[in-house]
Amino acid sequence: MFDLNKSGSSVMNKQERLSRQQSFEREAMLHLDALLKAANRIARPRLDAEDVVQETYLRAWKHFDSFEAGTNCRAWLFRIMFNVIKARSGTLAKRIETPIGEEIELENRPSNVLFFDPLKKIEGQEALSAATRLSPEHREVLWLVVVEEFSYREVAEILEAPVGTVMSRLHRARRELRRLLITDSKVVSGVRL
């Protein structure tokens, strides 16, 4: 399903090329909005989201023969897109992950820090803008699981990371998102105990 090494066929008659084009438009173009939305939130501000998506589709087109019909085309496209993002952004800077033990235990905060009703309705726009402020590796995993509803295994394939890594990043991403939402609510409401 994810074999990117197999190259597109070189000799094709015009009829074959047209029908290949049609099935590409039918199967792959369907997911354009999903990819563009994800790129908008994940690739930016470092990369141009439209550029990333366009290159993703041109690569997908070139390798469309290696995509197995009937398998998950959306996952295939996302995987290509993350390859493009990775190739384009300098990911050399060592990524720092908070060791689990050092996480702030939200439930055990000193009571005078701030007031936040954890069950109050979270505004979608707040959540979206907070998610965009997460570190790239947190927002990508959160996006793929929560918004795109990929399984852990699919996300692991898309990001080329072990499932365990996906799970721990996701855990941290959700905590970090929650921390941002609490901080935001402090700014907005100014309510303190």
Add this chain to the structure above:
Amino acid sequence: MNCGETKDLIQLYLDNELDARSTLSMQQHLDSCSGCSRQLNILLFQDQALKQAARGEIIDSSRVRAGILSAIAQETQAETPHQTTNWLPTHWFKMAAWPRIAAAAAFVLIAAFLALRGGWMPGVNETVYAAVAADHAAHCSADAMMGAVNDPDELRQLIRASAKVDALPDLSAFGYGNPQGRVCKVGDAEFLHLVYYRNSQPPLSLFLRHHGSTLITEQLTALHSGNFNVVSVSQGGVDLLVVSSLTEDQTSSITRALASRLLQ
């Protein structure tokens, strides 16, 4: 299931990753434990807010759609589907099989050699020499670099971001051009891998990496094995390795020229 187990599994439950049996016992616990069900609701509300906002967002994809479709249509019209690689001499494609074999040999030889000598450079350990030779062979064809950055401005950005070097290395004096770049995992480290091409010659690779060390290894270190020479230098907090099929002298003079211009 108790509260501790629930805490461990709550994320998997939320994401539908639990098997049927665990799901059932999780539900039973949640029904009887207000603490855990509150925890679940916190996560659930947060996820739902994000999902609904993201999915409800309206974006305009018409421009990128038009761009993709016209590029595809153009290609479908054309006789050869893969125009992007046409500038490469066809000659190179006939040679494309050798680098992999050479890489395997290079890896073994260099690894053995380095096991005897140990590492020299602050940022580079012995496995890196072997790994860059192997990576060069795996990535130096234009097909393997597909999706790599080749726009000069973007390349400059990539080099600045990843290696903290402020210029695009220029090898035109040596006849090499059309650089493509990508970030490659080499052994345990990530390097910026730039490939330069020259008509009817095997390509040449530069590997750049920023590191924190202030140690300087100004003299070049050269390694030869089978088909490749790897010459490295570490200066100004940057490791630079040049991998080529040229002679050791030629590879060294390229490395020296680059180091004097780039790594101050």
